[in-house]
Amino acid sequence: MTQPMTKKAYLAPTLSLFASTSTLLCCALPALLVTIGAGAVMAGLASNVPGYIWLTEHKVGLFLASGFMLALAAIMRWRSRNAPCPIDPDQAQACQRIRRVSGIMLYGSVVILLIGGFFAFFAADLLL
Structure with missing residues (x-):
C-alpha cells in the first residue's frame, strides 16, 4: 500500500525550482x-545586488546543491507517484492538478539547471 502524498512531496519541486533559478542568475544572465550589449547593466547588477558576486564565485557548490535538491525532488515524486488522492471529487481533482503542476515544475527546474550549467561551464569554451 502506498503512502498518501505529503507536504514534502509538494514542497520539494518548488524548492528545486528556486535552487535551479539561482543557477540562471549566477551564470546564464x-x-x-x-x-x-548590456555590459553596463551587468556591472550595475554586480555592484548593487547583495550576494550576487558570492553566487558566481561559488557556482560549483551552487550547482551541486541544486542538483542534489532536484534529485531529492525527483525521488520524492517517484515515491509518491501512486499515492492515493482523496475520494472527494473536488479534492481528487485538486490532487491530480497539484501532481501535474509539480511534475512540470520539476522538469522545468531540470531544464533551467541544464541551461545554467551550459553557460557556467561550457559556453565560454565553446563560444569564445
Whole structure:
C-alpha cells in the first residue's frame, strides 16, 4: 500500500525550482546581458545586488546543491507517484492538478539547471 502524498512531496519541486533559478542568475544572465550589449547593466547588477558576486564565485557548490535538491525532488515524486488522492471529487481533482503542476515544475527546474550549467561551464569554451 502506498503512502498518501505529503507536504514534502509538494514542497520539494518548488524548492528545486528556486535552487535551479539561482543557477540562471549566477551564470546564464551575465552571458545574456553581455551578448546583447548590456555590459553596463551587468556591472550595475554586480555592484548593487547583495550576494550576487558570492553566487558566481561559488557556482560549483551552487550547482551541486541544486542538483542534489532536484534529485531529492525527483525521488520524492517517484515515491509518491501512486499515492492515493482523496475520494472527494473536488479534492481528487485538486490532487491530480497539484501532481501535474509539480511534475512540470520539476522538469522545468531540470531544464533551467541544464541551461545554467551550459553557460557556467561550457559556453565560454565553446563560444569564445
